[in-house]
Amino acid sequence: MTAAPRQSHPSVPTTFGPPTGEGTDRPRVSGAAWAALAIVYVVWGSTYLAIRIAVETMPPFLSATARFVTAGLLLAVLLVWRQGPSALRVTPRQLGSAALVGVLLLLGGNGLVVLAEQSGVPSGLAALLVAAVPLWVVLLRRASGQRTPAVTVAGVLVGLAGLAVLTVPGLSGEVKLTGLLVVITGTLMWSTGSFLAGRLPMPRNPLAASVYEMLAGGLACLPVAAAKGELHDLDLSAVSTHSWLALGYLIVFGSLVAFSAYAWLLQSAPLPLVATYAYVNPVVAVFLGWLVLSEPLSLPIALGGAIVVGGVFLVVRSER
Numbered sequence: 001m002t003a004a005p006r007q008s009h010p011s012v013p014t015t016f017g018p019p020t021g022e023g024t025d026r027p028r029v030s031g032a033a034w035a036a037l038a039i040v041y042v043v044w045g046s047t048y049l050a051i052r053i054a055v056e057t058m059p060p061f062l063s064a065t066a067r068f069v070t071a072g073l074l075l076a077v078l079l080v081w082r083q084g085p086s087a088l089r090v091t092p093r094q095l096g097s098a099a100l101v102g103v104l105l106l107l108g109g110n111g112l113v114v115l116a117e118q119s120g121v122p123s124g125l126a127a128l129l130v131a132a133v134p135l136w137v138v139l140l141r142r143a144s145g146q147r148t149p150a151v152t153v154a155g156v157l158v159g160l161a162g163l164a165v166l167t168v169p170g171l172s173g174e175v176k177l178t179g180l181l182v183v184i185t186g187t188l189m190w191s192t193g194s195f196l197a198g199r200l201p202m203p204r205n206p207l208a209a210s211v212y213e214m215l216a217g218g219l220a221c222l223p224v225a226a227a228k229g230e231l232h233d234l235d236l237s238a239v240s241t242h243s244w245l246a247l248g249y250l251i252v253f254g255s256l257v258a259f260s261a262y263a264w265l266l267q268s269a270p271l272p273l274v275a276t277y278a279y280v281n282p283v284v285a286v287f288l289g290w291l292v293l294s295e296p297l298s299l300p301i302a303l304g305g306a307i308v309v310g311g312v313f314l315v316v317r318s319e320r
Helices: 031-054 060-083 092-118 123-130 133-143 150-167 177-197 206-227 241-268 277-293 299-318
Strands: none
Touching (some): 031 092, 031 123, 031 241, 060 241, 092 123, 092 177, 092 206, 123 177, 123 299, 133 150, 133 177, 133 299
16 A cells, blocks of 8 residues: 555545546547556556565554655655646644645555454455445545445445455454454555545645655654664564565565556546456465465465455446
């Protein structure tokens, strides 16, 4: 998971459906758009694997701090280079809103996923649980008084049934229920941040919003790392080369390349097509976890995951 534009956060599009003003003619999807979509599919799907490798020898919250602060600073430099210093200009209210969203997304959402993966939750299973984020967003919208189509509600119910299968004690192998609940708590915080992002006075430039979200969320992970003793126990010589490479991959590809591709797609491709990453990423993550780390793929995990992805598919396809 990573920070993204105000109205459509990665891992949870807050709106689905055709772009406003779209006529009866279907827009042609260019080869560049398909290439960008492939990047989002593969790279964001692979971040769960990269997180699992990074936290093998890295403290979870310190690694999250390093990832998002570095990515935020790099994105700020790129933004100033391309658009000038004025691109980062925001009001105090906009800055506060971006900081709040960043803390919910990156400390609450991503940070808890990192912690769960370090405690033994397989990367593929974590991705399947995170796939339910659009379902929580629909429930938050319903709680705020927004009406949603019956098919969307059905998709939410199907997805929640899949979550029940994934979290029933014993069905997910030797994974502890506490680890699964940590991931689900993270998805609830990510969903809350995504829900608020469209309702708070955010920076008008979505890239600037992402800069402040990543910096705030990354810095917020630092005191948590200190409270957990990660600063005291840090031994850089004990960090493996694989973990360093995984962290670099998360910074460059997970937080910059894939995000840039996603932001470009929002302006260059039909939104229903872009939103398909919500149910493709978990499949990629499960496959890579099985292929690279030999993570078990039991029948209950496959069944529960398929139900969750099916529910997300219904939500994505029905939302307008």
